[in-house]
Each structure stands twice: as structure tokens, then as C-alpha cells.
Amino acid sequence: MPCANASGSHKLPLLCIGKSKNPRSFKGTEMKHFPVCYKYQTKAWMNQDIFKAWFFEEFVPSVKKHLKSKHLPERAMLLLDNAPSHLEERTLQTADGQIFVQYLPPNVTALLQPMDQGVIEACKRRFRKIMLRLLLEADCSLKEFWKKWNIKDAIYAAAESWGDVPNVTIQKSWFKVWPQLTEHFSSSKNEESTVVTSRQLLNGIQNVVEFEFVDITDIEEWLHCDKNEPGYEVLNDTQIATISEPTATDATDEEDEDENVSTPEKKVPPEAALSHVDGPLSFLDQQNDTDHIDVLNLRKIRSNICLKLYNKKKQLQITDFFNQ
Numbered sequence: 235m236p237c238a239n240a241s242g243s244h245k246l247p248l249l250c251i252g253k254s255k256n257p258r259s260f261k262g263t264e265m266k267h268f269p270v271c272y273k274y275q276t277k278a279w280m281n282q283d284i285f286k287a288w289f290f291e292e293f294v295p296s297v298k299k300h301l302k303s304k305h306l307p308e309r310a311m312l313l314l315d316n317a318p319s320h321l322e323e324r325t326l327q328t329a330d331g332q333i334f335v336q337y338l339p340p341n342v343t344a345l346l347q348p349m350d351q352g353v354i355e356a357c358k359r360r361f362r363k364i365m366l367r368l369l370l371e372a373d374c375s376l377k378e379f380w381k382k383w384n385i386k387d388a389i390y391a392a393a394e395s396w397g398d399v400p401n402v403t404i405q406k407s408w409f410k411v412w413p414q415l416t417e418h419f420s421s422s423k424n425e426e427s428t429v430v431t432s433r434q435l436l437n438g439i440q441n442v443v444e445f446e447f448v449d450i451t452d453i454e455e456w457l458h459c460d461k462n463e464p465g466y467e468v469l470n471d472t473q474i475a476t477i478s479e480p481t482a483t484d485a486t487d488e489e490d491e492d493e494n495v496s497t498p499e500k501k502v503p504p505e506a507a508l509s510h511v512d513g514p515l516s517f518l519d520q521q522n523d524t525d526h527i528d529v530l531n532l533r534k535i536r537s538n539i540c541l542k543l544y545n546k547k548k549q550l551q552i553t554d555f556f557n558q
Contacts, residue, residue, distance in 0.1 A: 242401030259384035269393035351407035359430035360395035366438040
């Protein structure tokens with residue numbers, strides 16, 4: 235679930251919902267370092283409990299922090315569509331009433347809701363482009379790729395695609411519901427170069443074995459296959475009367491069925507991690523088209539690993555005192 239302000243200067247981490255509390259692919263991963271807000275529910279649907287927790291635990295603190303950094307008053311409105319997974323307006327507001335929600339009229343989501351005016355579409359296109367890139371890098375069949383692909387991979391791909399959505403795309407998505415913004419935001423001349431086109435995806439997928447004969451129509455169908463997916467469970471009157479909606483606490487700690495294979499957790503020592511970082515650093519230093527940001531990030535990672543190695547050496551064992 236994407237959420238951002240009208241200028242695109244504050245994009246909250248995506249809210250991702252899985253079926254399991256502790257998927258096997260999360261083992262050995264510090265959740266605080268995750269690039270998304272992860273919640274779980276037995277059917278991976280959005281429900282009122284998850285949305286309420288996200289609003290008060292993620293949205294409100296993040297918005298307050300952003301406003302404080304800009305020296306602005308802590309006042310904000312979250313614009314929502316009328317989905318059954320959203321609670322009443324009076325329930326979703328801070329104690330002082332300065333941060334609250336406002337609902338759009340029914341049946342206008344596709345016409346006015348900002349995220350539906352090209353933002354979600356842009357994010358999905360980038361997500362599929364990343365998938366194709368990873369598939370090509372894996373140099374294997376699609377079936378083999380899907381066997382290795384897990385929810386953790388999908389989360390990082392989704393976070394990367396959301397991070398790559400340009401501010402101008404978010405700004406333009408607000409023009410229908412807030413036309414006056416056109417006076418404040420000017421279209422970027424480089425916007426077209428950031429758009430992921432169907433033709434680009436076609437060129438990428440045609441390099442995959444067994445997909446040489448895919449055409450543009452297939453790509454368009456792939457891009458819009460989940461266009462009408464509501465994101466929440468749709469129940470009829472009978473189901474509502476007989477089945478209570480599952481909550482986040484109903485989800486079990488069991489693994490997903492496709493991740494039940496038990497694999498031992500592999501610990502990576504700092505010495506091994508350092509050797510793996512030195513290789514890419516040397517490689518980037520020898521390239522003519524290297525982005526200096528990539529080098530700086532790798533050097534920062536290397537420094538953190540070296541610090542852990544230094545601290546590890548400083549920790550003496552009790553046997554060291556007897557050997558002196």
C-alpha cells in the first residue's frame with residue numbers, strides 16, 4: 235500500500251501484508267532493517283485491525299517526524315477511499331485531532347484517488363522490470379527462478395520500485411482532486427525518461443528462454459492482470475452473517491506451504507562479509523561508468539563490517555587471562 239504527500243517529498247515505506255508472522259525467508263533477518271512495514275493476516279488481505287495499527291504506529295509517527303524536520307505544525311490529513319477495511323473517520327485521528335483522515339465520496343476511487351492516478355501503475359511497472367532484471371541475472375529458467383523467489387525477495391523488489399517512483403509522478407496524481415496544485419508543481423522535462431514502457435518490458439522478457447515470441451499484447455495483459463484486485467476480501471451478505479473477518483492476531487506463526495522445507499540458518503562471519511565487499515569495490519573502481527554513490531555506499535558497508543571485526547577482537551575470552 236503506497237502513501238505519500240502531494241509533493242512526493244515524503245514517501246512512507248510500503249505496507250506489505252503476508253500470510254505468516256514469521257516466513258522462513260525472514261529467518262536471520264532483523265525486521266527493524268526491513269524497507270517496508272510488514273503485517274500478516276491468514277489470507278494476506280487488508281482488514282480494519284491492520285489498517286488501524288498502520289495508521290497509529292506508522293503513519294502518525296512518520297508524518298510528525300517529517301513535519302518536525304520541515305519546521306511545520308503537526309497537522310495533516312490522510313485522504314482515503316471508501317474501502318471496507320477502513321474504519322470510521324472519528325476512529326482514525328490523533329488525540330488532539332490535528333492528524334486525521336478524510337474519505338472520498340463512494341465510487342470515485344478510479345477518478346480521483348491520487349494513488350490510482352498513475353502512481354500504483356508506475357510502481358507495478360518498476361516492480362515487473364526489477365523481476366525481469368533478476369530473472370536475467372539468475373540465468374535460469376522461469377520455473378527455477380520461481381522456486382528460488384520468496385516473499386523477502388518480493389518485499390525488497392517492491393521497496394526498490396516504490397523508491398524509484400519520481401516525485402513528478404506523485405505530484406501529477408493529485409491534480410484531479412486538487413487542481414490548484416498545477417500552479418505550484420511544474421512538469422519535469424525528464425519525466426518521460428523515467429517511465430517504464432511496455433516496449434521496455436517486452437525487450438527484456440524476449441531475452442528470457444521460452445519467451446522469445448511474447449508480443450506487446452501479452453505484456454499489456456500481464457501489466458493489468460490484477461488491475462481490478464480490491465486488496466481486501468469481498469464478502470456477500472451470507473458470509474458476513476456467518477463468518478467473522480480474520481484479524482491480524484488470527485494468523486498463525488506457521489510458515490507458508492511453499493516454504494515448509496527446513497533449512498539451517500546460515501551465519502555469515504564478519505571476515506567472510508568483508509571479503510565479499512572488497513571484490514565489488516575493486517570491480518567498480520576499474521569501471522568507466524561507475525556511479526560514485528554506489529562506491530560510497532559500499533565503503534560505508536565495509537567500514538561497518540571492519541568496526542564489527544575490531545569490536546570482536548577486543549572481546550577477550552576468560553581463557554586469555556590464564557594464558558598470560
